[in-house]
Every structure is written in C-alpha cells, then in structure tokens.
Amino acid sequence: MKVNIDKTLVASIALHVLVLGWGLVTFSSKAYIAPEESLPVDIISSDQLAKMMAGQKTGKKEEPKPKVEKIAEAKPEEDAVGKVTEKKELIKTNSTPEPPPKPVEKPVEKKPEPPKPVTEAKPKEEPKPQEKKPDPAKEDPIAELQKKLDTKKPPPKPVEQKVAAVQPQQQPKPKERTFDPAQIQRDLDKRATTRHELTGSALNASASLGAATGTAVANVATWRGAFQGAVKRCFTPTYNGQDADQYEADIDIPMKIDGSLAAEPIVVAVRGPSRSIAQAVAESAKRAIVQCQVYSFMPKQQYESWKLIPMTFGLKDML
Amino acid sequence: MNRRRFMTLTGSTLAMLGGGHAFAQGQPRLRIDPTEFQPVPIAITNFVPGSPSDGDVGNGVTQVITNNLKRSGLFAPIDQAAFIERISNIDVAPQFQNWKTINAQALVTGRMTRQPDGRLKAEFRLWDVVSGQQLAGQQYFTSPEYWRRIAHIISDQIYERMTGEKGYFDSRVVFVDETGPKERRVKRLAIMDQDGANVRYLTRGSDLVLTPRFSPNSQEITYMEFGQGDPKVYLYNIETGQREIVGNFPGMTFAPRFSPDGQRVIMSLQQGGNSNLFVMDLRSRSTTRLTDTPAIDTSPSYSPDGTRICFESDRGGRSQIYVMAAGGGAAQRISFSKDDTNATYSTPVWSPRGDYIAFTRQGGGQFSIGVMKPDGSGERLLTSGFHNEGPTFSPNGRVLMFFRDPGGNGGPSLYSVDISGRNELKVPTPGFASDPAWSPLLSSTSG
Numbered sequence: 147m148k149v150n151i152d153k154t155l156v157a158s159i160a161l162h163v164l165v166l167g168w169g170l171v172t173f174s175s176k177a178y179i180a181p182e183e184s185l186p187v188d189i190i191s192s193d194q195l196a197k198m199m200a201g202q203k204t205g206k207k208e209e210p211k212p213k214v215e216k217i218a219e220a221k222p223e224e225d226a227v228g229k230v231t232e233k234k235e236l237i238k239t240n241s242t243p244e245p246p247p248k249p250v251e252k253p254v255e256k257k258p259e260p261p262k263p264v265t266e267a268k269p270k271e272e273p274k275p276q277e278k279k280p281d282p283a284k285e286d287p288i289a290e291l292q293k294k295l296d297t298k299k300p301p302p303k304p305v306e307q308k309v310a311a312v313q314p315q316q317q318p319k320p321k322e323r324t325f326d327p328a329q330i331q332r333d334l335d336k337r338a339t340t341r342h343e344l345t346g347s348a349l350n351a352s353a354s355l356g357a358a359t360g361t362a363v364a365n366v367a368t369w370r371g372a373f374q375g376a377v378k379r380c381f382t383p384t385y386n387g388q389d390a391d392q393y394e395a396d397i398d399i400p401m402k403i404d405g406s407l408a409a410e411p412i413v414v415a416v417r418g419p420s421r422s423i424a425q426a427v428a429e430s431a432k433r434a435i436v437q438c439q440v441y442s443f444m445p446k447q448q449y450e451s452w453k454l455i456p457m458t459f460g461l462k463d464m465l
Numbered sequence: 466m467n468r469r470r471f472m473t474l475t476g477s478t479l480a481m482l483g484g485g486h487a488f489a490q491g492q493p494r495l496r497i498d499p500t501e502f503q504p505v506p507i508a509i510t511n512f513v514p515g516s517p518s519d520g521d522v523g524n525g526v527t528q529v530i531t532n533n534l535k536r537s538g539l540f541a542p543i544d545q546a547a548f549i550e551r552i553s554n555i556d557v558a559p560q561f562q563n564w565k566t567i568n569a570q571a572l573v574t575g576r577m578t579r580q581p582d583g584r585l586k587a588e589f590r591l592w593d594v595v596s597g598q599q600l601a602g603q604q605y606f607t608s609p610e611y612w613r614r615i616a617h618i619i620s621d622q623i624y625e626r627m628t629g630e631k632g633y634f635d636s637r638v639v640f641v642d643e644t645g646p647k648e649r650r651v652k653r654l655a656i657m658d659q660d661g662a663n664v665r666y667l668t669r670g671s672d673l674v675l676t677p678r679f680s681p682n683s684q685e686i687t688y689m690e691f692g693q694g695d696p697k698v699y700l701y702n703i704e705t706g707q708r709e710i711v712g713n714f715p716g717m718t719f720a721p722r723f724s725p726d727g728q729r730v731i732m733s734l735q736q737g738g739n740s741n742l743f744v745m746d747l748r749s750r751s752t753t754r755l756t757d758t759p760a761i762d763t764s765p766s767y768s769p770d771g772t773r774i775c776f777e778s779d780r781g782g783r784s785q786i787y788v789m790a791a792g793g794g795a796a797q798r799i800s801f802s803k804d805d806t807n808a809t810y811s812t813p814v815w816s817p818r819g820d821y822i823a824f825t826r827q828g829g830g831q832f833s834i835g836v837m838k839p840d841g842s843g844e845r846l847l848t849s850g851f852h853n854e855g856p857t858f859s860p861n862g863r864v865l866m867f868f869r870d871p872g873g874n875g876g877p878s879l880y881s882v883d884i885s886g887r888n889e890l891k892v893p894t895p896g897f898a899s900d901p902a903w904s905p906l907l908s909s910t911s912g
Contacts, residue, residue, distance in 0.1 A: 370495055378497050382570070384539050384628040386502040386885050387863055388820050396494065410596075426629030430505075431497075433570055433595040456494040463500040 369444050369452060376441055380434035383427050383461055390461040393418035395428035397435065399455040405441035414456075431459035502887070504541035505627065507534060508569040508594075510552045511545070515578025515586070522612050523577040526587065529616035530573065530623070532660060533634045536881075537624065537864075538888030543569055555590055564594045571600070573623060577612075584608060587615045591623050601626045613662060618908055633859040634659060637904040638866065639677045639686055642666065643876050643897035650876070650897075654688060656703065659859070659903070661893035667701060676720055679904040681727040686902075687711065689719045698732050700747075712745050712752060720763045724791075725771045731755070733763040742776060742793075755793040766814045766822075767791065768839070775799075775813040775822050775839070784809040786824055788839060799841030805829055812855055815839070817905070818862035821884065825854045825867075834867050836884055847886040852877075855899065860906040866892060868899040 385393065396415040400408035411432045418424035435457075444452055509531050512523035534540035550563040555574040564572050575589035584606045591601040601622055605615050614635065621632025642655040642664075654667040654674045667686070668674055675696075677688035686701040698711040698721040711721065714734050721732040724744070731744045742755040742762050756762045760780035767774055768791075775788045781798060789796035799822070802808035808828030815822055821836040826846065832853045835846040852870040859866070863884060870877040876897030882889040892901075 374495050374497055378499060381497055381499050382503045382505050383499065384505055385630070386539075386883075386887070387630075388818075388884065420629060422625075423629035426627065429593075433593065437565075437570070437595045451492065456492065458494045458496045460496065460498045462498040 369448065372443055373441060373452070373455065376438050376443075377434050377457070380438040381431060381459065382434070383430040383459075385423050385427060385461065389419050393424050393427050394458055394460045395424065395431050396456070396458050397428065397431055399435055399457060401441070401444070401449075401452055401455060403446055403449045405444045406439050407436065411435045427459060427461065431457075434459075502885075504539055505570050506543055506568050507540045507571040507573065507623075507627075508543045508548065508564055508567065509534070509573040510548065510575070512575035512577045512587070512589070513553060513555055515576060519577045519579055519585075522585065522609070523575070526575065526577060526612060526616040526619070529613055529660070529662075530620045533617065533620035534623065536660070536888075536890055538883055539624070539628060543567055555588065558597070559592060561592070561594050561597045564592075569594050571623075571627060575619070579609070580606065585612060585615070587612075587619065589619050589622070591626055613658065614907075617658065617660075621906070621908065630863065631861045631906065633861045633864060633903075633906065635908045636860050636906055637679075637683065638857075638879070638892070638901050639667075639679060639904070640868075640879060640894070640901040641674055641677065641899045642895065643899060644670075647874060647876070654686070654701070655894075655898075656686075657894070659892075664895055667703070667706075676900055676902075678722045678902045680723045681725060681905055683904040683907055685723075685727075687721040687723060687730055689721065695735075698730070700730075711747075712743075712750070714743075714752075718743075720765065722766055724767050725769055731765045731767065731774065733761075733765070742774070753793075755789075756796070764812050768815045769817055769819045773815075773839070775815055777811045777813060783807070784811050786810045786813045786822065786841075788822075799837065799839070800824065800826075800844075801841060802826070802828060803844075814856055814858060816858050816862040817860060820862070823856035823858060823865055823884075825856065834865060834882070836865075845886065847882050847884065848880075848889055853880075855901065857901050857903045859903050866901045866903055868901060870899070 394417045395413060398412045398414055400412070402408045413428045413432065416424035416428045418427070509527055511527045514520040514523045531542045535542050547567050548563075549566060550560055552559060552574045555576050559572060559574065561572075570593075572592040572594050573589060574592070575587065578586045578588075580586050585608070586604060586606050588604040589602065590599055592598070593600050603619070603622060605618065607615050617635040620634040624630070624632035624634065636659045637656055638659055639654065639656045642653045643650050644653075645651045651670040652673050652675075653670040654677055655664055656667060657664040668690075673691040675689045675691075677686050679686060684703055686703060688699055688701065689696050690699050695717040696719060698718040699708050700711055701708040711730050711732070712718065717735040719733050719735070719740075721730050723730055728748065729744050729746050731742060733740045734743050739759055740761050740763055741757055742765050743752050744755060745752045755765075755774070756776075756778075758778070758780050760778050761784075762776055762778045762780070765774050765776040772791050773788055774791050775786055776796075777784050778787050778796070779785070780787075785798050786800040787796040787798050800810040802810075805828040808826055810824050810826050812825045813822050814824075816836075820838065822839055823834065823836050826833045826835055831849045831851070833846045833849040834853045834856050835844060837844040847865065848867075850869060851872045853867055854870075856865045856867045858864070859881075864881050865884060866879055866881045868877040869880050877899040879892035879894055879898045879901050880889060881892055892898075
C-alpha cells in the first residue's frame, strides 16, 4: 500500500548519523594526542625525581608534612622495597575472607584530620562524597578503581586495612597459590594504591606536595626544565670576562606546536656594562635557540602555555 | 547535578581557561646561566687563492687566523679534515647544512688575490652558520710582506663581531730577550707580534736593558739601560732606531712608563737609600716630583684616563700597592692579603679598560700573578709558581702576559693567561724572555 515516509524524520536520522559520525572521528583523534604528555625522563635530575616521588602532584602546596597514613612500627619503609612488601600483603588480604579490623589502625585513622586536608588538597577534582573515606583512594584514580572492584567494601577503611596487613602478615603468602584472574587484576590495581601508604612518626592522611622543602610543584611544568636544558646545551656565550654576571639578554621565542620556531627569536632587552658585549651575548643566545630546535618534546596539549616563551640568558655563573 | 554545583563547575572551568591564558601572557621568564665556559666552534676555511701563486699566502693567512682564535680560548677552530664542503668561491653563500653537520656556529671564508700593481687584496666573510647570515665582510689591500698583519686584523674583526669586545691580535710585544749561560746572560731588547712571530732585536746586548714599555702610539719604547755610570731611562724610536736619555738626573732612574696621552713619562728616581716618583713632560722636559717619602716608591702606572697612578711602595714596612692622584698627594694602600699577612705586592699595572690592576704577589714561597679592582677589592690570583712576575695587559684588557722563571739553570719564558685565570699558554720566543710589555692595538693607533 502506500507507505507514508516522513521526510523530516529521515532528515533528522541522517543528521544524527552525521553528527555522531563526526563526533566519533573527532573524539578518536583527540584521544590520540593525549599520550604525548610525558616528557623525556633523562631531563629530570635524580634529586628532582626523588622530591617529586615524595608527594603527589595534586597535593596541597602548603602541607608541610609528607603524607602518612600509619605510624611506623619498626622500620620506616618509604622506599620501593617497602612498597613491594605492602603489595604482597594486600593480595593475601583480598584473597582471604577479610582480616579483622585492626585495632591499632582504626583509632589512628579516626583521629587525624584526614577529611579536611583531603578536601583542601583537591577541591576541584572531587566533591564531598569521598571526603568521608580515606584520602588515598581519592588521590589516586587507580586506587579508586581498585576499591570498586573490591565489592566487599568493608565499611571502615579498606585501604587502611591493607596497611595494617602489611607488616604483620608476611608469612601466610605462600599458602595461597590458587589461580584467580580477578585476583591478578586486583593485584595489578593495588600496586598503585600501595605506593601511597607511607609510615611515619605522625599521622597525616592528606597528600602533601612532596617533601616540606620539595619542588614537586615546579616539576609539574616539566616542559620548562626540558626546554631550559635543551637550549643550555647549545648556549656558548663568547664572554667570560670581568663583570660577566652583569650581562643579560631577554629574548622572546615564538614557537610552533611541533616544537620548531614560529619566527626568529626576538631580543627584547640586553643589559650589561658594555652594550656591544651584551649584544654579542644576545646573539649567542639566539644561535643557541635556533641551533637546538626542533623541541619536539614540548607537550602539544599545553601549547598555549609555550606558544611564546620568554627567556633570560645570563652569565652569572661564568666566573 | 544540581544547578548550583553545575554553576560552580562551569565557573571553575572558565576560571581555569582564563587563568591559562593569563599564564601564557604573563608567564615568568625562563633563565639560563651556563656554569661552564665553552669555546665557540668555528670553521675557518683556507683562503681561496686569486691565482695559483697566491695559494701559500692564502693558507698562511688561514693558519694565522686559526692560531689567533684558538689561543684566545674563546673559539674552538674545527679541524679542516672534518669539513664536508670545500669553498671555491666566497661570493656564493655556503651550504650551511654542511657546516651545521660538523657543529660549526660560525664560518670564515676568504680570498687572497695579487693585484696588477703588486699589492695583495685580502677579502673575508664571517657567516653565522645557524641563521645563515653574514656577520661581517671586509677587504684589505696591503704589501705582500704584511700578509700576517692582515691576518691579525681579520682575526680582530672576527673576534670583535663574535664577542662584542675589541680584539688584541694586531698588536706587538716588546720584551727582554735573554741568551747565553746564566752567569753571563746577554739581554737584548726585542719586539715581536703578539703571537711570537716577526721577532726583531732593538739593541745589541752590550748593555743590560730592563722594563721596556710602549708609548700609546706604539712608535716609541721607554726602558732602563745600564750603560756607563748610573742606569738611565731611555726613549727608543722603533721606526728610526734613535734613542735618547729621559732627563738628566744625578741618580739612577728606572721603572719608566708613558702617560696615556703619551706626553709624559713617569718613573722612579733614586735619592740616597730612597726612591721617589717623578713625571717628566716630554715636550718641555720639565719634571715634577710626585712623592717625597723615606721609602722606595716605584713601578708607577697610570689609570687609562690619566687621573690616577698606582705604584708600589714599602712605606708601610713591606712592599704594597698604593693609589694616588696623578698629580701626587695622599696615597691609599689597596693591597691587603687576607691569607698571608707577610705577602708583598709589586709591579702593579692598570688595565687599559680601567677595571683592574694586575700585580705580582710574593708570599708563601711563591710568586703569583693576580688582579684586583682599583679599590683593592676582588683580588684574584691567576697563576702561582716558583717565579712569576711582570704582568702586562693585552690592548683589550682581557689577557695578561708575564714571565715565568722555573729556576735552576734554565731561564724565563713568556706566558699569557686570561684574566679569569683560564687558558694559560706559553708564548713562543726564540730564547729566554722576560719583562714583556704589550702594545696598544696597532690598527687603532696607526689610522
């Protein structure tokens, strides 16, 4: 018979398909860019790395103490070895029914001011719900995932229980060797969680920004250090005489998103007792900038922050 | 998500975006301060000969330039064996990628051509390899025998363009040449290019000569000579070979030095067991006493602006460095050793730039060469050893030359060192050498 086709419906469907298709393409291409966030590891000094690892990037800067969830009992294990130990214990804890809540830990955790510090540490990321619960989970997305996988959800503090299990239970491990894929997944997930479990002389459940004197914040913007290091390698000023510390050149560097120069570096200002020497310093700096390109390690997703890089070249440490 | 929370999140997002923009606009300057000095890699190609007969002089100019820049310590000439490209026409821009490949930051090309009138035409170009731009380009005409001088002038051009400082290669050094066994050492006045080439002897060695100093126009030398009777200060004209005694004083005169304007000579005059500073006007031959103390005042040296004098004096018990007005008056001691109260200071000389006074310091069984600021601050010892003495500044005040005697049966030699204490080098001389004095830049005084 006669089929009445609504033209507007067809058009609507077609448009929806187009929009969805466009969305798929767009999202997939964006996701492809993301992985380039990381920067070359060799540019970060061991000292910087150590300080960065002592805290979390999302931690609150003002927090003086490093994060501590449990008071140290025998040995303060904050290094990799300690982490491995904790991890193993966690596995067992999960496989077995559920370790009894440990008296020592509970009181300890309730006392501290976890809720507040946590909220302060990352107010932007997460709202209230997580405030009640232990902070480590909030701070580490992997840890959160792990919690969800652990359907048991012991009302008190799952993470803390793990911590408690760490030290006392080291013998039971070998007993349970049953193959359980879910357990393997949990093991993998918990590796990150255990990293946050630190012991110390005083409790402080909030995440701190590295050590009290750490420079984790600076390490967040690692493209800056990387860029400085790259240009410094090519910077060979031709002056190391008297008053060298008084010579400086301010240069703005227009950049392309691929890490190459968008235009010739611009000498904004030169300073020093002799203008000709200061000018020569500026020219050396320009040569270094041009010679060392392309700076392909620059994070594309932060391009807006380094589209124009203002730099100062000095000779303070030459003499 | 309730409305309030939505608004909060939206606001936060907008604030973050806005903040990011503001950060990009007003972000702090990144700072780079290299901690180690590294010489600039530079490629110096053989100067292209205008005709086959000009090949040797072209290569010679290249060698002189290479040696000059290398000895300055500021440049690292790249071995020609590493060159990828051969320059055959300096009027065509080089393939800069070939020079980037060998890490050259600058490139020197040139050409030497014999002119129909017999003169030599020298052309050179200095290229910035990184930017591909020409930084300098000059041509010179000269008699063929002065090809080394042309090479020094080109070196100065390169040095000045790359560093922003005046060069010092087109300059000479007058010194005391020493030959023969130690007990019967023959000392002659000699002059040479700053790199040790073109040595010429000014005296025959029959009389002992000491402390030669250049006049500001580099045409005359004043020095002390032991002839018959008391040692006297002489003036020697390099071009004519004529010499004359400066003044006619009853006692010994020594340690002469020209004033910056070349119109006066300042020196020491022995009076009994003491010596004082006098200055003589070379036109009127009138003399003026500058110091009058029962002590030994000697080794005077003018500041470059001619307003002050630094000298050594033992008026305080030990030899120390003092500064006073050029016309005399109260003198202020500026040398104070922090680590050795018994140390003595001597042979002060003011830098042509006016910012430092170089000296010889004796203490702890060693002789050191050092620099300090005119107010006595910032003392820095540049080299120490058994016997180092008699510093003299290069025309640009960046390098010091002095003589070193290792002791034993050997003799002294000339050395140079950067005023930062780096790049200590032996200056080639035919034999033993002492008492060097560096001339001003010839190209700035001859024109």
